[in-house]
Amino acid sequence: MKVSCRLYVEVTEAEDLLALDFDALPQPLFVMGGGSNLLFTGDFPGTVLHLGNVSCHSERSEESVRITLGSGVVFDDFCAWAAAEGLWGPENLSLIPGEVGASAVQNIGAYGVEAKDIIDTVHAFDRQERRFVDIPGADCGYGYRTSNFKTIWKGRYIVTAVTFRLCVIPRPVLDYGGVRKALIDRGEGVSLPISGHPRPDKREGPAGVTGGRGRSEAEAIGEGIPFPLTPQLIRETIIGVREQKLPDPEEIGSAGSFFCNPVIDREHFGRIVAIAKAENGPEYNVPHYEVGERIKVPAAWMIDQCGFKGMRLGGAQVYPKQPLVIVNATGSATPEEIIALERRVIGTIKEKYGIELHPEVEHV
Ligand SMILES: Cc1cc2nc3c(=O)[nH]c(=O)nc-3n(C[C@H](O)[C@H](O)[C@H](O)COP(=O)(O)OP(=O)(O)OC[C@H]3O[C@@H](n4cnc5c(N)ncnc54)[C@H](O)[C@@H]3O)c2cc1C
Known part of the structure; x- marks a missing residue:
């Protein structure tokens, strides 16, 4: 089902924001990117503004590259470019x-990396003060899928560009979501742990490793992987893993x-383990990650355990290959159907595990 907005404004140059009379626009105002994490729950009565600024500027030093990209650049184009350049980070x-x-x-x-790990500065238009500001990444209040832009600064800033810090020195992160196994499964060959950009200095490190990490650490990271480890190889492997699941x-509408x-305390986790063992046998292991003193439990696992995988409600469906995703299976699912399925999942998980799931998808 299609929805519409009262007015759509496309701004291609960030400076044009200064000339825009925000008060004269139909309200409310919603700033949209590619729309891939949004659920429009019906026609939008106000203005949707998109910043299609695709500027690009980079500075290189011996060990890193700082690249400033306009808000409208497709994030994966940036990942593709960095990998092709042999730069580590995204x-x-x-x-x-x-x-x-x-x-x-x-x-x-x-897969163990967040945008905050590579964000140096966020450039934004401050609607309150009507001026452009540069906000260090460290001041953006980053947390799991959140930032001050989504909470205490909501509606105040329009992000115009982002400066990312990329590394010439290898920084592979392999131990999440089966990445290491997928790398190993890619084929046979001699084990050549890690290769990166030409070495920027004469620091110690194994052949092919561009300094920075000590020899043993670098070798340990690449252990068992039958290829020279490059950002391009990791990118291709991750694309392969994602394409199998998502x-x-x-082809099919979803918002990821x-x-x-959810992140819960250990006592609560103990109760979940007891439920899971009672249902699946005493040897059963509940997937989880330690987050300091607390435990993160995959929502996908809980949704699956409650029998939702593949469940349909009208045109909405819990995606059979990845139950964390709700898809528009018919292409004509209504917002009401998506929301009804969402509520059913939330209610069932709450009843069974005592956990209130919160949507990552923003309802507009
Ligand atoms: C198949 C699929 C897989 C996904 N996988 C992942 C994943 O692995 N990890 C992950 O984190 N996410 C994932 N997502 C979610 C989504 O890709 C991200 O949330 C992405 O950042 C959304 O980008 P967008 O440009 O589409 O933003 P939108 O969905 O349009 O907007 C997202 C939010 O950002 C705000 N916003 C957008 N642009 C600006 C701006 N210039 N200034 C101020 N505010 C702005 C919007 O108001 C909104 O609040 C997935 C989505 C899909 C469909």
Whole structure:
């Protein structure tokens, strides 16, 4: 089902924001990127503004590259470029839909890396003060899929560009979501742990490693992987892993992970383990990640355990290959159907595990 907005404004040069009379626009105002994390719950009565600024500027030093990209740049084009240049940083974020501006709002993340790890500065238009500001990444209040832009600064800033810091020195992150196994499974060959950009200095390190990490650490990271480890190889591997699990936005509509993964205390986790063992046998292990003193439990696991995988409600469906995703299976699902399925999932999980799932997808 299609929805519409009262007015759509496309701004291609950030400076044009200064000339825009925001008060004269139909209200409310919603700033949209590529729209890949949004659920429009009906026609939008106000203005949707998109910043299609695709500027690009980079500075290189011996060990790093700082690249400033306009908000409208497709985030995966940036990942592809960095990998092709042999630069480390965004490779694990490959194939995440959406644009650069939203990446800094959402603190997108995948396979052990978050946007905050590579964001140096967020450039934005402050609607309150009517001026452009540069906000250091460290001041943006980044957390799991959140930032000050989504909370205390909501509606105040329009992100115009983001400066990312990329590394010439290898920084592979392999131990999340089966990345290491997928790398190993890619084929046979001699084990050549890590290769990167030409070495910027004469620091110690194994052949092919561009300084920075000590020899043993670098070798340990690449252990068992039968290829020279490059950002390009990690990117291709991650794309392969994602394509197996996630719906292709060109073919089937979704907004990605519909729910955030809940983080709970150990006692609560113990109760969940007891339920899971009672249902699946005493040897059963509940997937989880330690987050300091607390435990993150995959929402996908809980949704699956409650029998929702593949469940349909009208045109809405819990995606059979990845139950964290709700898809528009028929192409004509209504917002009401999506929301009804969302509510059913939330209610069932709450009843069974005592956990209230929160949507990651923004309802507009
Ligand atoms: C198949 C699929 C897989 C996905 N996988 C992942 C994943 O692995 N990890 C992950 O983190 N996310 C994932 N997502 C979610 C989505 O890709 C991200 O949230 C992405 O950052 C959204 O980008 P967008 O440009 O489409 O933003 P939109 O969805 O349009 O907007 C997202 C939010 O950012 C705000 N915003 C956008 N641009 C600006 C701007 N210039 N200034 C101020 N605010 C702005 C919007 O108001 C909104 O609040 C996935 C989505 C899909 C469909």
